[in-house]
Amino acid sequence: MTDDTDPTDWTDPETFRAALDRAETREKGNYFEAFAEGDRIEHEPGIRLSRAGNERWMAQTLNHDPAFWRTDAAAERGYDEPPIHPDYLLAATMGPSVEDLSEKGGYFLGRTDVRYRTDAVYPGTELRVDSTVIETKASGSRPEYGIVTWETTGRDAETGDALVSYRRTNMIPRRDPDESVETDGGQTAGEQPDTDADPRLPDELLTPDGECFEDFRTALDDAEGRDAAVAYRHERGRTIDDALLAGLPLATLNTAKQHHDAAAMADSPSGESVVYGDVTRSIALAHARSDERTFRELGYDDERFHDFVTAGDTIYGFTRVLGASETPTIDVPSGVDATDTAGEVRFQHVAFNQNEEPVYSGTRTALIEMRD
Numbered sequence: 001m002t003d004d005t006d007p008t009d010w011t012d013p014e015t016f017r018a019a020l021d022r023a024e025t026r027e028k029g030n031y032f033e034a035f036a037e038g039d040r041i042e043h044e045p046g047i048r049l050s051r052a053g054n055e056r057w058m059a060q061t062l063n064h065d066p067a068f069w070r071t072d073a074a075a076e077r078g079y080d081e082p083p084i085h086p087d088y089l090l091a092a093t094m095g096p097s098v099e100d101l102s103e104k105g106g107y108f109l110g111r112t113d114v115r116y117r118t119d120a121v122y123p124g125t126e127l128r129v130d131s132t133v134i135e136t137k138a139s140g141s142r143p144e145y146g147i148v149t150w151e152t153t154g155r156d157a158e159t160g161d162a163l164v165s166y167r168r169t170n171m172i173p174r175r176d177p178d179e180s181v182e183t184d185g186g187q188t189a190g191e192q193p194d195t196d197a198d199p200r201l202p203d204e205l206l207t208p209d210g211e212c213f214e215d216f217r218t219a220l221d222d223a224e225g226r227d228a229a230v231a232y233r234h235e236r237g238r239t240i241d242d243a244l245l246a247g248l249p250l251a252t253l254n255t256a257k258q259h260h261d262a263a264a265m266a267d268s269p270s271g272e273s274v275v276y277g278d279v280t281r282s283i284a285l286a287h288a289r290s291d292e293r294t295f296r297e298l299g300y301d302d303e304r305f306h307d308f309v310t311a312g313d314t315i316y317g318f319t320r321v322l323g324a325s326e327t328p329t330i331d332v333p334s335g336v337d338a339t340d341t342a343g344e345v346r347f348q349h350v351a352f353n354q355n356e357e358p359v360y361s362g363t364r365t366a367l368i369e370m371r372d
Ligand SMILES: C/C(=C\C(=O)O)C(=O)SCCNC(=O)CCNC(=O)[C@H](O)C(C)(C)COP(=O)(O)OP(=O)(O)OC[C@H]1O[C@@H](n2cnc3c(N)ncnc32)[C@H](O)[C@@H]1OP(=O)(O)O
Pocket: 098, 102, 103, 106, 107, 108, 109, 110, 111, 138, 139, 140, 141, 142, 147, 169, 170, 184, 185, 186, 187, 256, 258, 274, 275, 276, 277, 278, 303, 304, 305, 306, 307, 308, 309
């Protein structure tokens, strides 16, 4: 039987609303119950890392380092041509994983162990992404969610070689939220947070005199033995507009409704669309990179997203220098030779908004050029 002779006008507004009420929704994404420790998931979507996509990401996030834009500057940095930017590679790896892992909603809690596996990735590379479930646990604070950690790897689709990998943790909604679910120790109402931590800042916050490895090391040496830290803010800000809000996550195939479905988000705790965490952190890191001579990015750890960022907010950056060493303390990607060229600096970066509230923090390990 066909509907060709159906006299009902399905587009009549009242009829249509009734149809919507009765129709089942073909859902996207997975609930918490779908994930079991050890599961390996090969993500179906793939992405081609194009020069246009790269330049769009870098331009909008203020990552304007000429080595990623101009052939002569790239050659000086030891690249064959302007490569794919590390932030874009990371976001383009996370994007294709979202449909399977986090499209159902929930909070992006954090990421750690971000490591680049190869020196340079060039435009034209096609990415294939896979993830393994590392841990699943109940949320003590929000029984309607579970907490899942995955290890995700972005690979060159042609060779299968790993290009970048990381561990990410999200809160994922349960299919059947049940108040009686066994939780494992979230803070309950009335319980006070641990206040043992000393909130006092050092007397002095020092700023390095320049942008090279030696400047960071000298500033750290100056702080040594005094009540001081090397910490400073960056001047630039970037206000969240349409180019950033839905445009960049969708350009990396990130299907999380948080960023592009304003109607769905009107009913959520933020009340509106929220900015993709990778956009927020890329802007703050760009502010920091504009005040240093970055040679290579090595990795990121302990990344946390402290609060929602929404349209109209402005993202600023704050940096604390944690350490400097001539010999790298974490693995340098194959193909990088930085001897006598660059030293390793460890930073803590904080992205904050126009109300001076932190929205992102994380540590970053990078090779910073030595003075010529
Ligand atoms: C969707 C997307 C990408 C994608 O995915 O597609 C995005 O880009 S979206 C944009 C970026 N994002 C945000 O906009 C979130 C902003 N942020 C907040 O709105 C608040 O920060 C909060 C509501 C998330 C938390 O607020 P909060 O409740 O005060 O925070 P906490 O109590 O610290 O954490 C609660 C529970 O998460 C456990 N937990 C925390 N961090 C980790 C971690 N790193 N590893 C393992 N477990 C962790 C914690 O252990 C506690 O567990 P319990 O529930 O068992 O107590």
